[in-house]
Each structure stands twice: as C-alpha cells, then as structure tokens.
Amino acid sequence: MAKDTNVEAAEARLRSAGLKVTAPRLAVLDAVSTPGHRDAETVFSLVSPQLPKTSLQAVYGALAALVSSGLARKIEPAGSAALYESRVGDNHHHVACLSCGNIADVDCAIGASPCLTPSNTNGFSIHVAEVTFWGLCAPCQSSDTPAV
Secondary structure, three states: OOOOHHHHHHHHHHHHOOOOOOHHHHHHHHHHOOOOOEOHHHHHHHHOOOOOOOOHHHHHHHHHHHHHOOOOEEEOOOOOOOEEEOOOOOOOEEEEEOOOOOEEEEOOOOOOOOOOOOOOOOOOOOOOOOOEEEEOOHHHHOOOOOOO
16 A cells, blocks of 8 residues: 555655654654644644554654754743744744734744844844734634733
C-alpha cells in the first residue's frame, strides 16, 4: 500500500530540518500544521487518538524539536500557556483578546523583518520583532463581557 502524499511530505519536512522521523513528531507536526494557535494539552488531545500510548511529555518533546528546527513557532502571550503554530519564517505578530483569550495572526507592521525600528538598540543587531497587540475581538466587543 502506498503512503499518503501528506505523510511523505511531512516526513520530508522533518528530514530536511535534520530531525529523525518518528510517529509522535509526525502526529504533532500534523496537529500544528492547520492554521491557529494550540497549547501543548490541545496538541496532546489531537495526537492521543492516533497514538494512545503517547504522553504529554512526549508531545512537549516533539514540540520542542519542531520549534528548535524551525518547523513550528512558540509564542508565550502574557497570562496564557505557551502556544504553538506552524506559520514560521515571516516575522508576523499576534493580536490577543483581553476577554476570551482568542489569538490571531497579524502580518508584519511595516516592511521586511524585523518590521519595527526600536528607538535605541543598545548595540544589538536586531533580527526579529515579536509584538502582541491586545484588545477585544469582535464577539467580545458585542457582548457584555468585561475585559480582563
């Protein structure tokens, strides 16, 4: 039986990033490859039906490997668990809802990376800017839910 082309592509992505192809890495890569931002527990809940013997610790290990190899990105909004996404390499930013915690991508503010210019670099060579804009998402704006 031939392998699914999506599985072959995922295996190739892992290999090209210098990672060994394992079932947990393939499953975690698949879980973070759809648009959105997921915490490790959500990734675990997506992975565990196909890998019932896997652990949350194995998911954390796979996520760390994907992040360090550049196949995934980890963001850590204040007051939230670390979130993982597959959108990498474009220096995009995020907008976060103060009420419900929803996170969405925001394209780079102006120009190419780092797309923001600090008033003082203190001698640093700046490569990336990571910004989280905070506000209220559309559903929370129309509800009576107070912002946190």
